[in-house]
Amino acid sequence: MPRPRSLTPAQLAAAALAVIDRDGLAGLSMRAVAQQVGMSTMALYRYVDDRGELEQLVIELVLGAVDTTPPAADRPWQERIETMVDRVRDIVGAHPWIVPLIVAHRHRSVSVLRWSETVAGILAEAGLDGRKRVIALRGLLAYIIGAIQLEHLGPLAGQGTGVIADLPPAEFPHMAETARHARAVDADEEFHGGLANLLRGMGV
Amino acid sequence: MPRPRSLTPAQLAAAALAVIDRDGLAGLSMRAVAQQVGMSTMALYRYVDDRGELEQLVIELVLGAVDTTPPAADRPWQERIETMVDRVRDIVGAHPWIVPLIVAHRHRSVSVLRWSETVAGILAEAGLDGRKRVIALRGLLAYIIGAIQLEHLGPLAGQGTGVIADLPPAEFPHMAETARHARAVDADEEFHGGLANLLRGMGV
DNA sequence: TTCGTAGGTGTACGGCATACGCCTACGATC
DNA sequence: GATCGTAGGCGTATGCCGTACACCTACGAA
CATH class of the missing domain: 1.10.357.10 (Tetracycline Repressor, domain 2)
Known part of the structure; x- marks a missing residue:
C-alpha cells in the first residue's frame, strides 16, 4: 500500500505527554500536539478519531509502564x-x-x-x-x-x-x-x- | 446607590445547577447560564469574576444543603x-x-x-x-x-x-x-x- | 511507467471564555 | 420634581478550541 505512516501511536502519545508535562493539562490541544510532532493539526486525525482517543493513548502509555507481575509470594x-x-x-x-x-x-x-x-x-x-x-x-x-x-x-x-x-x-x-x-x-x-x-x- | 442587582448569587447558582442537571456538565457554559436567567452573557460577569467562581457558587449551593449537625452521640x-x-x-x-x-x-x-x-x-x-x-x-x-x-x-x-x-x-x-x-x-x-x-x- | 490509495494540509465553521466600551435605569441629593 | 453619578446590563470583538471537508501528493504495487 502507499505511503507508510510516519508516526507510531506510541510516538504520538509520547508527544502529547511531553506537552502535558511541559504545559499542564490545560496546555493539551490538538494544535499543540501537532506542533510537537511537526505535523499539521488535521494530520493527527489520521491516527485518532478525536481528542478523547489521544488522551486514551496517553494514559495507556503511562499506565502501561506499571509493572503488573505479582510481587514475591512469600510476603504477607x-x-x-x-x-x-x-x-x-x-x-x-x-x-x-x-x-x-x-x-x-x-x-x-x-x-x-x-x-x-x-x-x-x-x-x-x-x-x-x-x-x-x-x-x-x-x-x-x-x-x-x-x-x-x-x-x-x-x-x-x-x-x-x-x-x-x-x-x-x-x-x-x-x-x-x-x-x-x-x-x-x-x-x-x-x-x-x-x-x-x-x-x-x-x-x- | 443606583440600580440594585436583579439576581442573588444563590439564584445564579440555582440557574447554573439547572443547566447542569438538564444538559450535563458539558452543557454548562456562560452562554447557557445567561440564557437560563434571561440575561446577556456578559451580565454574569457583574456577579462572578470568571467561570470558576460560578462553579464555586454551584458546589456551595449543593454542599451547603448537607446537614452538618453531629449525629446522636449515643450511637457508636x-x-x-x-x-x-x-x-x-x-x-x-x-x-x-x-x-x-x-x-x-x-x-x-x-x-x-x-x-x-x-x-x-x-x-x-x-x-x-x-x-x-x-x-x-x-x-x-x-x-x-x-x-x-x-x-x-x-x-x-x-x-x-x-x-x-x-x-x-x-x-x-x-x-x-x-x-x-x-x-x-x-x-x-x-x-x-x-x-x-x-x-x-x-x-x- | 502508471495508477490507486492513504497520508498530510489548508481553510472554514461554530462554540467557548472573556476584555472592553457603551448605554441606561435608578437611588441619592438638592 | 429635576439632576447626576454610579453601577447594572449589553454588543461587539478577539483569540482560543475541536473538527468537517476538500484538496494535493508521496508512494508501493502492477
Whole structure:
C-alpha cells in the first residue's frame, strides 16, 4: 500500500505527554500536539478519531509502564498489595497532570485491567472470595483514585492546611487542631497510613 | 446607590445547577447560564469574576444543603461517621454531574470545611488524636471522592462489568470471576462495604 | 511507467471564555 | 420634581478550541 505512516501511536502519545508535562493539562490541544510532532493539526486525525482517543493513548502509555507481575509470594498479602499500589502511585507521581485523564478513561484501559487482575489474584490468595473480593477491589480503586487526586490536585502542599489553621478556632476547633498536626504528616505517611487502614479492615 | 442587582448569587447558582442537571456538565457554559436567567452573557460577569467562581457558587449551593449537625452521640462512632458520609453521598447522588466540580473546588469550600469539622469531632471522641486523626480524616475524604467518582463517572451501570466478563478468561481469570460476582453487588452495598472496611481499619 | 490509495494540509465553521466600551435605569441629593 | 453619578446590563470583538471537508501528493504495487 502507499505511503507508510510516519508516526507510531506510541510516538504520538509520547508527544502529547511531553506537552502535558511541559504545559499542564490545560496546555493539551490538538494544535499543540501537532506542533510537537511537526505535523499539521488535521494530520493527527489520521491516527485518532478525536481528542478523547489521544488522551486514551496517553494514559495507556503511562499506565502501561506499571509493572503488573505479582510481587514475591512469600510476603504477607497486605504487603504485596501495598507494593502494587505503590507501583501505580510512583508512575502517576511522575506525571501528576494526567490524573484527571486517568479518572476519565480508566474504565477503558487494559493497563488498569491487568493491574486489577494481579491485585484480584492476591486478594484471592488472601482468602477473600465472592462479594468480599469485589468490595475490596473496588474499595482499593476508590481510595487510590481519591487519594491521588487529593495529593496532586489540591492546593499547593501546605497551603491548604495553612488556610485552615488560620480559621477562627471558636467555629472550627477540631479542624484548627487537626491542621496543626497535619503539618507534621507528609504525603507519603498520609497515603500509606490511609492505605494501611483500608487493608486492615479488608482482612477480617 | 443606583440600580440594585436583579439576581442573588444563590439564584445564579440555582440557574447554573439547572443547566447542569438538564444538559450535563458539558452543557454548562456562560452562554447557557445567561440564557437560563434571561440575561446577556456578559451580565454574569457583574456577579462572578470568571467561570470558576460560578462553579464555586454551584458546589456551595449543593454542599451547603448537607446537614452538618453531629449525629446522636449515643450511637457508636463508626455509625455516626457513616451517617455523615451518607448525607454527602445522598446529596451528591441527586446531582451526579457536579462530581468533577467538587473535586476541582473542594479545597475552597466552606461547606466541606464544616462537614470536616463535625467528622473531626467524632474522630476525636473516638479516641483518635494527632497524626492518627489526620490520616483518618484524609483517608475518609479520599475514599468518598474516589468512590463517588467510580459510582457516577464510570461506564453505564453493569456495562463495565459486562465488558470484563467477556474477557478471555485465560488471560484474566480472577477478573472474569470477580466480574461475575460483581453483578450481584449493588452500588449501595459496594459503597458501604468499602467504607466499613476503612472504618474498621481506622479504629485500632 | 502508471495508477490507486492513504497520508498530510489548508481553510472554514461554530462554540467557548472573556476584555472592553457603551448605554441606561435608578437611588441619592438638592 | 429635576439632576447626576454610579453601577447594572449589553454588543461587539478577539483569540482560543475541536473538527468537517476538500484538496494535493508521496508512494508501493502492477
